[in-house]
Amino acid sequence: MFPCLNPSDVQDGGFSFNNCSRNAALESSFSESSSKPPKARKTGTTIAGIVFKDGVILGADTRATDDMVVADKNCVKIHCIAPKIYCCGAGVAADAQITKQILASNVELHTLNTGRPPLVAMVTRTLKQMLFRYRGQVNSSLIVGGVDVDGAHLYSVYPHGSYDKLPFVTLGSGAEAAVSVFEDRFKPNMELEEGKQLVRDAIAAGIFCDLGSGSNVDLCVITQAGASFLRGFDKPTTKGRREGSYMYKPGTTAVLTKTVTPFCLDVIDQSVHAMDTK
């Protein structure tokens, strides 16, 4: 029921935990030498979601970071799990992406098995059972939002497998910046345009106030009618246009005298080196 993963078990396919015993040994050597182990780094993302009058709106930034360098300026963090259920992922990119793919595949099989459109609660349960099984080693936090026969639902799921069902959620390193916007301006049963603007503002707060988040805002609006993925809904960080010119105009400095001295040069040697263009 709660299988305990032994790092020395042979794995074929799935996640590899070969480094767990090494990490445990490193951690114990740190505590002996009374220096602190490296602190867990929150990987950069701002993702958010709200429930509005007709459904849910999910939002995400588009920056992918590799340590302190931006690896991808325009990546996609919102993925489709079912026609009316979408998922935003934060945490280690590989873990989040593969988790979403596994989830989408399992949900499709479940749909074919039951012959009914999936419930958001079912997607969340599948996800959290998988994350719980891996004891937090799959470092991805996800926001699951969608519309099903019971209405609109929004869940946030954490790497260890706990989940919360709330009217608005934020995750990622920019979560604190984004949730402050929601705490101030969220109201139940908002209209579509007001909701989109609110989620856009929350993600923008993450983009500007968190170093790990940046670039553009992607939105996904899901209602009973269907889902629409608004890629690049807003680009608050496009380079601005320079207001003035910083080149000095010719004639700014007065010319007092002008002297021309020609150099007499003869060609004494000439050689040709072919460039290796293969």
Next chain:
Amino acid sequence: MLGGAGPELVTEEVKTGTTIIAVEFNGGVVLGSDSRVSAGDAVVNRVMNKLSPLHDRIYCALSGSAADAQTMAEVVNHQLDVHSIEIGEDPLVCSAATLVKNISYKYKEELMAHLIVAGWDRKDGGQVFATLNGLLTRLPFAIGGSGSFYVYGFVDAEYRKGMSRDECQQFVLNTLSLAMTRDGSSGGVAFLVTIDQHSTEEKIILPKHLPKFFNQ
């Protein structure tokens, strides 16, 4: 978001730094909890209901790691459903507490959660069980969570045998209010569940309606 080494970048675990309490009265039980869930320094959910149903007249209060506690409660909920179909009637509170204790004890190294189980059944009326670390003990009242350490003195001094239903509810609210004021990991609103033979009543008490004590 790409790269970085693997498992050591685990996010701060989500804990329900919490205050939970359950009290028995003649004919039922009262359970109470705060609503704060924290991950490191940040509050990730300020309105979580930590009183989780195991059956119609049996609830449990969650504390410790949020993932472990939620999963334990859901597993026991499922097991109790199967058990009650097998015996053909409502399960005993003792059965529910035993199922929780079995999981707590068997996986005590891997799981970090403490569930207080309380409810009403036809055989013994209202009962409260503590299942910390795999023990199983019936108590007249039980408190748990990080905030409980601040109020052990209060509950020991203020608890009296034979309190009525309303007095128990007031006792629970007073305890929660004191703990939520002093413990940084507890806060938000207070959830109250009162279970007796006839009904299971769930209430939410907003901070402005909680009892007020010394607070400069």
